Amino acid sequence: MAVSTGGAALADDAGIRVREVGSFHIGGSPITLSGAEPREAYVAEGQPPARVDPNGDFETGQVYVQYVRLVRPRSRLPLLMWHGGGLTGACFESTPDGRAGWQQRFLASGLDVYLADGFGGGRASWQRYPEISLAEPLFRTKRELWELFRVGPAGSYATDAARRRPYADTRFPVASFEALVRQTVPRFRTYDRSTQAGYDALVVKVGPSVILTHSAAGPLGFAATIAAPDHVRAHVAIEPSGAPDPSTVDLDRLRRIPHLIIWGDHLDADDSWGDLYASTRRFHDALRKAGGRSTWIDLPTMGHRGNSHMIMMDANSHQVAHLIDSWLKKNAR
Amino acid sequence: MAVSTGGAALADDAGIRVREVGSFHIGGSPITLSGAEPREAYVAEGQPPARVDPNGDFETGQVYVQYVRLVRPRSRLPLLMWHGGGLTGACFESTPDGRAGWQQRFLASGLDVYLADGFGGGRASWQRYPEISLAEPLFRTKRELWELFRVGPAGSYATDAARRRPYADTRFPVASFEALVRQTVPRFRTYDRSTQAGYDALVVKVGPSVILTHSAAGPLGFAATIAAPDHVRAHVAIEPSGAPDPSTVDLDRLRRIPHLIIWGDHLDADDSWGDLYASTRRFHDALRKAGGRSTWIDLPTMGHRGNSHMIMMDANSHQVAHLIDSWLKKNAR
Numbered sequence: 161m162a163v164s165t166g167g168a169a170l171a172d173d174a175g176i177r178v179r180e181v182g183s184f185h186i187g188g189s190p191i192t193l194s195g196a197e198p199r200e201a202y203v204a205e206g207q208p209p210a211r212v213d214p215n216g217d218f219e220t221g222q223v224y225v226q227y228v229r230l231v232r233p234r235s236r237l238p239l240l241m242w243h244g245g246g247l248t249g250a251c252f253e254s255t256p257d258g259r260a261g262w263q264q265r266f267l268a269s270g271l272d273v274y275l276a277d278g279f280g281g282g283r284a285s286w287q288r289y290p291e292i293s294l295a296e297p298l299f300r301t302k303r304e305l306w307e308l309f310r311v312g313p314a315g316s317y318a319t320d321a322a323r324r325r326p327y328a329d330t331r332f333p334v335a336s337f338e339a340l341v342r343q344t345v346p347r348f349r350t351y352d353r354s355t356q357a358g359y360d361a362l363v364v365k366v367g368p369s370v371i372l373t374h375s376a377a378g379p380l381g382f383a384a385t386i387a388a389p390d391h392v393r394a395h396v397a398i399e400p401s402g403a404p405d406p407s408t409v410d411l412d413r414l415r416r417i418p419h420l421i422i423w424g425d426h427l428d429a430d431d432s433w434g435d436l437y438a439s440t441r442r443f444h445d446a447l448r449k450a451g452g453r454s455t456w457i458d459l460p461t462m463g464h465r466g467n468s469h470m471i472m473m474d475a476n477s478h479q480v481a482h483l484i485d486s487w488l489k490k491n492a493r
Numbered sequence: 494m495a496v497s498t499g500g501a502a503l504a505d506d507a508g509i510r511v512r513e514v515g516s517f518h519i520g521g522s523p524i525t526l527s528g529a530e531p532r533e534a535y536v537a538e539g540q541p542p543a544r545v546d547p548n549g550d551f552e553t554g555q556v557y558v559q560y561v562r563l564v565r566p567r568s569r570l571p572l573l574m575w576h577g578g579g580l581t582g583a584c585f586e587s588t589p590d591g592r593a594g595w596q597q598r599f600l601a602s603g604l605d606v607y608l609a610d611g612f613g614g615g616r617a618s619w620q621r622y623p624e625i626s627l628a629e630p631l632f633r634t635k636r637e638l639w640e641l642f643r644v645g646p647a648g649s650y651a652t653d654a655a656r657r658r659p660y661a662d663t664r665f666p667v668a669s670f671e672a673l674v675r676q677t678v679p680r681f682r683t684y685d686r687s688t689q690a691g692y693d694a695l696v697v698k699v700g701p702s703v704i705l706t707h708s709a710a711g712p713l714g715f716a717a718t719i720a721a722p723d724h725v726r727a728h729v730a731i732e733p734s735g736a737p738d739p740s741t742v743d744l745d746r747l748r749r750i751p752h753l754i755i756w757g758d759h760l761d762a763d764d765s766w767g768d769l770y771a772s773t774r775r776f777h778d779a780l781r782k783a784g785g786r787s788t789w790i791d792l793p794t795m796g797h798r799g800n801s802h803m804i805m806m807d808a809n810s811h812q813v814a815h816l817i818d819s820w821l822k823k824n825a826r
Contacts, residue, residue, distance in 0.1 A: 173564070174510060174564070175510035175511050175512050175563070175564035176510070176511045176512075176514075177507060177508035177509070177510060177511075178508050178509045178510075178511045178561075178600075179508050179509075180593070180597060181509075181561060181586070181596060181597055181600065182586050182587035182593065182594060182596075182597060183583055183586040183587050184587055184591065184672070185672060185675040185676055188671075188675050190635075190652070190671070192652065199629065200628075201628065201629070201631060201682075202627060202628030202682050202683055203682060204682060209628075212631065214632065215634075216634025216635065216636055216637070217634055217635040217636065217652050218632065218634060218635065218674075219635070219671055219674045219675045222675040224583065224676070226583075226586065228511075228514060230508070231506070231507070231508035248616045249616075250516055250557065250559075250616045253514070253515050253516040253559065254515035254516050254517055258517065260513070260515065261515060263514060263515075264513060264514055264515060267511075267514065277616070282615055282616045283581045283582075283583045283610070283615045283616060283676065283678075285675070285676075285677060285678045285679065286678075286679065287632065288629070288632050288679075294535060295533075295534065295535030295542075296532065296534070296621070298534060298545065299547065299551065299620065299621050301548075301549025301550055301551060302523075302549065302550040302551065302552070303549055303550065304549070319523070319525065319550050338521075338523070338552055339517070339518060341551070341552045342518040342521050342552045342555040342618070343518055343557070343616065343618075344618060345616070345618045345619075346618065346619065346621075349534075349535050349536060349537060350535055
């Protein structure tokens with residue numbers, strides 16, 4: 161029975177000694193809907209629809225957190241990983257082509273690992289729109305995902321996989337693109353505040369920890385660090401969707417918190433990447449100027465060409481995990 | 494840092510020796526939307542909406558599966574757990590009041606454990622409605638959940654927690670009711686076929702295994718067993734939402750597959766429970782009459798009073814897990 165490859169190679173014969181696996185929801189609050197019109201609800205094939213009253217009490221805004229805690233972690237600092245927009249914590253699990261994911265790798269390296277699903281996706285629910293959610297989410301098409309995640313340039317996607325033209329040097333496992341698509345979820349843009357609040361509460365609950373953020377969670381990570389510099393002991397930002405304007409931040413609060421910022425390839429795919437890159441660079445430069453520690457890595461400069469936006473899924477994901485792990489061992493013990 | 498209780502007591506000093514954690518999606522197929530009207534999409538606070546073209550290619554119908562595989566499981570048969578309607582695999586993780594869940598308990602007992610999210614919820618996405626999903630999902634109110642899950646009788650829910658009147662003998666952790674609510678997800682009734690197909694494919698992919706189903710996944714489990722009796726080696730059905738009409742099933746195919754069917758308390762809450770109970774009893778009786786092995790457990794008869802529909806979350810969930818585990822050791826090696 162081979163449901164994956166690569167995992168067994170990472171744990172030694174003794175395996176990964178796990179104390180506990182579990183999960184919880186954090187954040188969230190009650191909300192009551194009233195005055196909404198009754199609706200017809202599909203019940204089952206062949207049955208007439210039922211009339212449903214949509215009004216009542218709900219819970220909204222909660223974040224889902226799933227953890228694996230080791231018998232003897234190498235560090236008192238667990239690693240919290242926060243996914244990007246339209247994704248869930250699953251992006252850090254097995255890669256689309258079935259290789260061990262970053263969750264497995266960091267566990268095997270001796271860290272407690274917590275994966276979150278931000279409110280609105282995955283195991284952190286969503287509420288009806290527009291009444292509670294304000295607007296429908298973005299349902300990204302496969303073309304949009306192909307281009308957004310920089311698997312290939314604009315115009316290179318095709319419905320027929322055989323006709324797609326990824327970047328010639330892409331490290332993304334192109335043959336498993338559908339597996340990536342299947343793990344995406346609708347993206348509510350109105351939920352970032354709830355997710356931020358949930359992550360802020362998570363950091364307080366867990367205590368001193370390291371956060372690793374991707375894409376749209378980058379800004380959430382910077383904010384969480386600024387809000388709780390005694391808790392967030394390091395921040396690894398993978399292609400963050402920008403960083404705060406340093407003039408609006410008390411950089412002194414961040415001086416003791418090491419940052420590691422990692423970028424892939426083909427960032428010239430469109431202007432938006434350039435803007436996010438520049439915004440983050442400005443923050444990085446200002447932090448260093450203020451005496452803080454921030455390490456900037458452009459993977460192509462280090463000889464890793466072809467990384468997509470989904471660095472944790474690319475063919476060299478294990479090498480990047482190793483790079484991050486080495487940095488953590490030096491900077492976040 | 495106390496994010497949960499009870500887990501550490503279950504693993505011995507050596508912990509649970511895990512070979513690998515990971516996940517994959519299974520099932521699902523491409524779908525193309527065309528001819529849908531452009532929409533206004535919320536972008537961010539303070540920004541005007543953007544115009545979005547909803548047409549394009551998507552993937553639909555996929556199921557999410559997350560596994561923990563041990564270095565040395567006690568059985569070659571992994572345990573696959575399939576959640577009920579409006580829930581996700583998280584229902585088998587930590588209980589709402591932070592105790593170790595069935596996932597942890599069966600791992601500690603030496604079984605590989607696979608949790609699934611059926612299509613439409615959790616980490617198995619959903620598609621826009623009505624264009625692809627046909628109808629909006631059910632967004633269950635807190636009142637509906639309180640009554641449906643038999644925490645208290647009809648009319649006993651109140652917005653103010655202090656005014657709720659659960660069953661006097663309820664084993665459900667009532668003070669953590671909101672934690673249960675927060676893990677629920679909208680329930681698409683149009684997705685059962687996709688989920689069935691995904692589960693059928695999962696059973697083939699994993700090979701010989703034991704399935705544990707809850708509620709609406711019960712019928713999916715019976716069907717998966719009938720479809721693949723060489724793969725499903727035992728079926729534990731927790732309050733299944735009915736079972737097949739035995740006259741429509743080749744019971745001979747199931748004769749070698751032990752079944753364990755478990756019910757909680759207060760099944761007189763409303764008529765629907767009586768119908769599901771009777772439907773399942775008819776199947777159980779017919780299976781035994783045909784020479785098959787099926788064990789029926791009414792927890793109150795065994796001295797466990799007050800179980801809700803969410804037996805895996807109730808205060809005696811560990812005792813029921815032990816009961817299941819003992820049965821598995823005898824019937825599904």
